[in-house]
Amino acid sequence: MSDFQNTDQPNRPGIVVTGASGRMGRMLIGQILADPALRLVGALERPGHDWIGQDVGTAMGGALAGVAVSDDAVGAIAQAQAVIDFTSPAATVAFAELTAQARAVHVIGTTGLEPAHLAALAAAARHAPIIRAGNMSLGVNLLVGLTRKVAAALGTDWDIEVVEAHHRHKVDAPSGTALMLGEAAAEGRGAALDDLRSPAREGITGARAPGSIGFSAIRGGDVVGEHDVIFAADGERIVLRHLATDRAIFARGAIRAAVWGQDKGPGVYDMHDVLGL
Numbered sequence: 001m002s003d004f005q006n007t008d009q010p011n012r013p014g015i016v017v018t019g020a021s022g023r024m025g026r027m028l029i030g031q032i033l034a035d036p037a038l039r040l041v042g043a044l045e046r047p048g049h050d051w052i053g054q055d056v057g058t059a060m061g062g063a064l065a066g067v068a069v070s071d072d073a074v075g076a077i078a079q080a081q082a083v084i085d086f087t088s089p090a091a092t093v094a095f096a097e098l099t100a101q102a103r104a105v106h107v108i109g110t111t112g113l114e115p116a117h118l119a120a121l122a123a124a125a126r127h128a129p130i131i132r133a134g135n136m137s138l139g140v141n142l143l144v145g146l147t148r149k150v151a152a153a154l155g156t157d158w159d160i161e162v163v164e165a166h167h168r169h170k171v172d173a174p175s176g177t178a179l180m181l182g183e184a185a186a187e188g189r190g191a192a193l194d195d196l197r198s199p200a201r202e203g204i205t206g207a208r209a210p211g212s213i214g215f216s217a218i219r220g221g222d223v224v225g226e227h228d229v230i231f232a233a234d235g236e237r238i239v240l241r242h243l244a245t246d247r248a249i250f251a252r253g254a255i256r257a258a259v260w261g262q263d264k265g266p267g268v269y270d271m272h273d274v275l276g277l
């Protein structure tokens with residue numbers, strides 16, 4: 001363990017952060033190092049990454065953290081009480097197996113997960129808790145509840161569209177948040193999103209299918225994350241909106257989940273469980 005982090009509190013959960021050099025990895029590591037109630041015990045990057053072997057604090061341009069960035073997931077995760085993971089679907093599935101073996105909490109922010117990835121995570125969650133959400137912020141998780149409520153109150157003469165905007169580097173669409181909001185809207189209508197989801201529009205699409213839920217994605221610049229749920233009827237519209245301006249909100253939620261999960265049994269949880277919503 002590092003001599004550089006506070007050692008006054010013996011029961012601080014030891015946290016491994018995957019994707020250490022990523023936009024979310026850096027944010028998480030910064031928040032963990034700044035919090036005396038937490039301990040950073042590992043920082044993982046993909047094999048071949050130029051941060052491997054460097055101290056993660058200095059690689060981030062700050063003070064020594066006493067934790068070297070590693071590609072040894074087996075060794076790092078074996079020492080962890082929690083793994084916070086914002087990487088890619090394939091990496092997340094591999095980390096889930098190791099985290100389950102270590103009986104540690106796996107907090108998953110990675111989006112773009114397909115049904116096969118989700119099945120692998122469900123298998124891992126038979127051994128240890130997994131807390132997964134396409135968005136870890138308090139605001140979006142509140143918006144999910146509002147979306148479900150508004151969709152339940154309105155009939156199918158109100159068309160539902162989810163519009164999202166993200167930075168130019170984002171690789172998946174619709175965003176994990178947009179899908180959470182779409183699922184909530186479908187639930188409000190007593191259906192599964194798969195049954196209501198409108199295919200991506202291009203060309204002669206025909207008129208909108210009544211009761212369907214559409215998605216549109218904008219990518220550009222450094223947009224952190226913006227989501228609108230539009231309920232459109234003849235003569236009026238309701239727009240529920242969340243604007244993220246700082247990735248700190250996602251990191252705060254993920255760290256809260258890692259701590260919350262410490263006394264939880266195996267299973268899949270989400271931020272509604274963590275936040276008690």
Ligand SMILES: NC(=O)C1=CN([C@@H]2O[C@H](COP(=O)(O)OP(=O)(O)OC[C@H]3O[C@@H](n4cnc5c(N)ncnc54)[C@H](O)[C@@H]3O)[C@@H](O)[C@H]2O)C=CC1
Pocket residue numbers: 018019020021022023024025044045046047049086087088091108109110111112133134135136137176250
């Ligand atoms: N649930 C939430 O609240 C949020 C979710 N996200 C999601 O988190 C994911 C990551 O987002 P960003 O940090 O913006 O991406 P990023 O591309 O900046 O970072 C991903 C990092 O993971 C690393 N990585 C990939 N494979 C790896 C492996 N096998 N082992 C270790 N490291 C590996 C990459 O080298 C990279 O540094 C995306 O799926 C994004 O949608 C992002 C923000 C909030």
Ligand SMILES: O=C(O)C1=N[C@H](C(=O)O)C[C@H](O)C1
Pocket residue numbers: 111134135166170174175176177178224225226244
């Ligand atoms: O990739 C991102 O940046 C984000 N991804 C999450 C998503 O897919 O919804 C959460 C947030 O919007 C930022």
